[in-house]
Amino acid sequence: MAFFEVDGQALHYIDQGTGPAVLLAGSYLWDQAMWAPQIAALSPHYRVIALDLWGHGESGRLPEGTASLDDIARQALALLDHLDIDRVTLVGLSVGGMWGVRLALSAPQRLNGLVLMDTYVGVEPEPTRQYYFSLFKQIEESGGISEPLLDIVVPIFFRPGIDRASALYQDFRAKLAGYSAERLRDSIVPMGRITFGRDDLLPRLGELNAATTLVVCGDQDKPRPPSEAREMAELIGCPCVLVPEAGHISNLENPAFVTDTLLKFLAGLK
Known part of the structure; x- marks a missing residue:
C-alpha cells in the first residue's frame, strides 16, 4: 500500500505496472478495489494508479478545508506531481468523473485522454439533491446506515435485475453497514454533500478535447441515466458508449465489455 500526504491527510493509492499512465477514479x-478487473487487464501494458476517496478504503479523513470537487481535483494533481507523472489518461466513474472534468479543465496539458463513466457534471437535479441530503442527515444523526436505509441505498448502484444474493451486491452492502459513526460523520457524509451540491460545468464541456474524450454509461444506470451521458457527449462532441446489462457501477457489472472498451480507447491514444 502507498500513501501520499496532502492537505494534512494520507491519501491511499495503488501504483501498478509500467507504460503510459492511467489514473482510475472511482465512485x-x-x-479502489472496485477497479480490480480493469487493473488486472491494464497493468501489463500501462502504469495504473487508482486512489481511494477521502474516508474511503485506506485513505484518511476528509482534510480540513476540502470544500469542493475542485479541491479533490487539486489533490489528485498533487499526487501525479508526487509520482512524477507529466501526462495521464483519467478514467473517472461517477464522482471520479465529476472531479476528473475539473482536473481536465484546470490542467489540460496533463491529460492524454479522458473517459467519463456513469457520471454527470451538471448540477444535481433539485429533487434528487434534496432527497440525498435528507439521507445524509439521517445517517449523520444516527451515526450509521440502518437496514431500511441500506435497502434504499445499495440498489441505486446496480441494474434492477441484479441477483441480490450475489457477492458483488452483498459485499457492498456489508461494507456500508460496517462504516463507523466517526467515518460517516467526518468524511462520508461531507463528501456526499460536496458531490451532490456541485456546481454546473456543462457550459464548459466544449473546452475538452473531443478527439481524446469518451463518455461511457451503463444502459440501466438509474442515478446517472444514459440521457445524461448522451447530453454530455453531445456537448463535448465525442462518442458515447452504452454498457449492456449494467447499472451505475458498470465496470463491475459488465467488466469484460468495459475493459475491452478502455483497452481500445487507450490504444487509439498512442
Whole structure:
C-alpha cells in the first residue's frame, strides 16, 4: 500500500505496472478495489494508479478545508506531481468523473485522454439533491446506515435485475453497514454533500478535447441515466458508449465489455 500526504491527510493509492499512465477514479462509497478487473487487464501494458476517496478504503479523513470537487481535483494533481507523472489518461466513474472534468479543465496539458463513466457534471437535479441530503442527515444523526436505509441505498448502484444474493451486491452492502459513526460523520457524509451540491460545468464541456474524450454509461444506470451521458457527449462532441446489462457501477457489472472498451480507447491514444 502507498500513501501520499496532502492537505494534512494520507491519501491511499495503488501504483501498478509500467507504460503510459492511467489514473482510475472511482465512485462515491466505493474504494479502489472496485477497479480490480480493469487493473488486472491494464497493468501489463500501462502504469495504473487508482486512489481511494477521502474516508474511503485506506485513505484518511476528509482534510480540513476540502470544500469542493475542485479541491479533490487539486489533490489528485498533487499526487501525479508526487509520482512524477507529466501526462495521464483519467478514467473517472461517477464522482471520479465529476472531479476528473475539473482536473481536465484546470490542467489540460496533463491529460492524454479522458473517459467519463456513469457520471454527470451538471448540477444535481433539485429533487434528487434534496432527497440525498435528507439521507445524509439521517445517517449523520444516527451515526450509521440502518437496514431500511441500506435497502434504499445499495440498489441505486446496480441494474434492477441484479441477483441480490450475489457477492458483488452483498459485499457492498456489508461494507456500508460496517462504516463507523466517526467515518460517516467526518468524511462520508461531507463528501456526499460536496458531490451532490456541485456546481454546473456543462457550459464548459466544449473546452475538452473531443478527439481524446469518451463518455461511457451503463444502459440501466438509474442515478446517472444514459440521457445524461448522451447530453454530455453531445456537448463535448465525442462518442458515447452504452454498457449492456449494467447499472451505475458498470465496470463491475459488465467488466469484460468495459475493459475491452478502455483497452481500445487507450490504444487509439498512442
